[in-house]
Amino acid sequence: MNRRNAIKNLAAPAVLASTSSLFMACTEGKPQFAAIDITGADYAQGLTATDHNGQVRTLKDFAGKVVVLFFGFAQCPDVCPTAMAELAQVKAKLGKDGDKLQGLFLTVDPERDTAAVLKAYMANFDPSFLALRVEPDKLAELAKHYKVYYKKVEGKTPTSYTMDHSAGSFVYDTQGRIRLYTRSGTGAQALAGDIKLLLRA
Numbered sequence: 001m002n003r004r005n006a007i008k009n010l011a012a013p014a015v016l017a018s019t020s021s022l023f024m025a026c027t028e029g030k031p032q033f034a035a036i037d038i039t040g041a042d043y044a045q046g047l048t049a050t051d052h053n054g055q056v057r058t059l060k061d062f063a064g065k066v067v068v069l070f071f072g073f074a075q076c077p078d079v080c081p082t083a084m085a086e087l088a089q090v091k092a093k094l095g096k097d098g099d100k101l102q103g104l105f106l107t108v109d110p111e112r113d114t115a116a117v118l119k120a121y122m123a124n125f126d127p128s129f130l131a132l133r134v135e136p137d138k139l140a141e142l143a144k145h146y147k148v149y150y151k152k153v154e155g156k157t158p159t160s161y162t163m164d165h166s167a168g169s170f171v172y173d174t175q176g177r178i179r180l181y182t183r184s185g186t187g188a189q190a191l192a193g194d195i196k197l198l199l200r201a
Helices: 002-029 079-093 093-099 115-122 136-146 187-201
Strands: 048-051 056-057 066-072 101-107 131-135 152-153 162-165 170-174 179-184
Touching: 066 079, 066 187, 079 093, 079 101, 079 187, 093 101, 093 187, 101 115, 115 131, 131 162, 179 187
Parallel strands: 066 101, 101 131
Antiparallel strands: 048 056, 048 131, 066 170, 152 162, 170 179
């Protein structure tokens, strides 16, 4: 090996170390989330809806908490109850920080999902979780703002229809800013980890 090659081989690790340090410096302080980071998005903001107790709610009501918002409907046979049960598991995994999580369920079926129906539905998951609804004539506008898809699928009778809808949750930090979108099926462990990062931010 000649002297030039020897110098080149000795210098390479130093260059790599320098590059690695520079990369770490650039990314330092930015959390690495399991969910999709949508911080700064111009949608999914300004929520106003009525909860299952008849109280008008906005995100400001939950200042100091991480809010997880899921769109669904009470007669959903699988995805919705699974998502809410998973959110209850997330709360348990947070331990002493569990009270800093606010679960919200916004119905895409306000015609059938009355306040009474939603209150009974939420009782299946966690007493602190709230179900929200807006009037049917306002739902389309709200869904458009959140980029959420929903569609009524007719059943055998006028009241036996089901709803196709997006299956994911919007996550807000303790200051009410939209931060993450987590797809259905991501898992309680991953979401709990993301929420811990937001609580430390």
